Amino acid sequence: MEHYAVIVAGGSGNRMGSEIPKQFLKLAGKPVLMHTLQAFYEAVEGISLILVLPLNHIPFWEELCNNFKFETPHLCVPGGETRGHSVKNGLSKIMAEQALVAIHDGVRPLADKAMISGCFSLASEKGSAVPCIPLSDSLRKKDNNGSHPVDRNGVYAVQTPQCFEIEILRTAYARADFMNYTDDAQLAEAAGFKIHLAEGSRRNLKITTPEDLILAEALIKAGKLSVE
């Protein structure tokens, strides 16, 4: 079975308060995205990497690859209006009839090998695999009246890579409303497929603020630790 990863890096980085979109910021000596691509390349032998970037970021990315002598093979594909359009563009490059595809946030550079291969292997067995971790904080929801508690019993935070058999994604992304979903699991579910949960990792941070970049750097320096 062929394996693909569609790495989506469409963000413009507003929340970082920086001019450079967060996927290009340096983490432990090289841009965030290089960590992300390499993690998948090392986790799964023979995997094909598809990187989706806003069209106007592609020349900058190519320059970065030159400057950093980044040689991990990957196909660069222009993104679309929404995350959904970007994923769809990435998927359109997959010609294989049968394949397993991981869709992954470009700004999660610390996805570890065990988690990535665990997700692929669950998806090959069940059709889908979505990594989750338990929450450590209580939840509240703002409402017209102020706020109210949300029962967090059994509630998990959803991460990526979300892995699927390609035909599930093809069916899901053929829906007219595909662009309304920011989470592939929800889109696949709307298309009638069952979602199977895999074990996520607390290391698998999504880099959205300057703190997150510091946290990621610390985790890289500390190396691998046993995860709960």
Added chain:
Amino acid sequence: MEHYAVIVAGGSGNRMGSEIPKQFLKLAGKPVLMHTLQAFYEAVEGISLILVLPLNHIPFWEELCNNFKFETPHLCVPGGETRGHSVKNGLSKIMAEQALVAIHDGVRPLADKAMISGCFSLASEKGSAVPCIPLSDSLRKKDNNGSHPVDRNGVYAVQTPQCFEIEILRTAYARADFMNYTDDAQLAEAAGFKIHLAEGSRRNLKITTPEDLILAEALIKAGKLSVE
């Protein structure tokens, strides 16, 4: 108005995979709890600190204070069967008729001054203040059928310090079912009080796994950063 902080450190540290409960583990050169106590001591002039520890941890804590020459004044109070009992024991040491009380997790050593004083000031105005941060991940809930998405729109992760006027806490902790609540906001709400949300901080980690300790250490080393 008198200010108090009840720091609850009842955990036995199972999730850390360590023999030493996590509140005693070393973070940037000294036990986690010393950071926590110091944060409140520095944030609010004249604050009284009440530390609630399991009875059998108190001698160990006192030894640590000697060894680390930790001189931040605090009252040490034995905990109870549940978190609720521990908080209630802590509150029972407050004699003042009027006071503002912060209830805080001992394993959140990075509560920053601005957040602590912001919570006290909102509580002095409104009666309560509960710090929250927006979620960065999607949510799913496990159910009999597998799992289903939880709408995270308007959903916030709840942190501590949760600050209240003492009479709210006295009324709430007089309820027969006080020990069934792990979150003081929910208990106060059950007792009929309105909860007001304050701005939490992404730095304000709850240390529950070995990764969290590394993350906290990194944040301390990186010093203060602008928080989103």
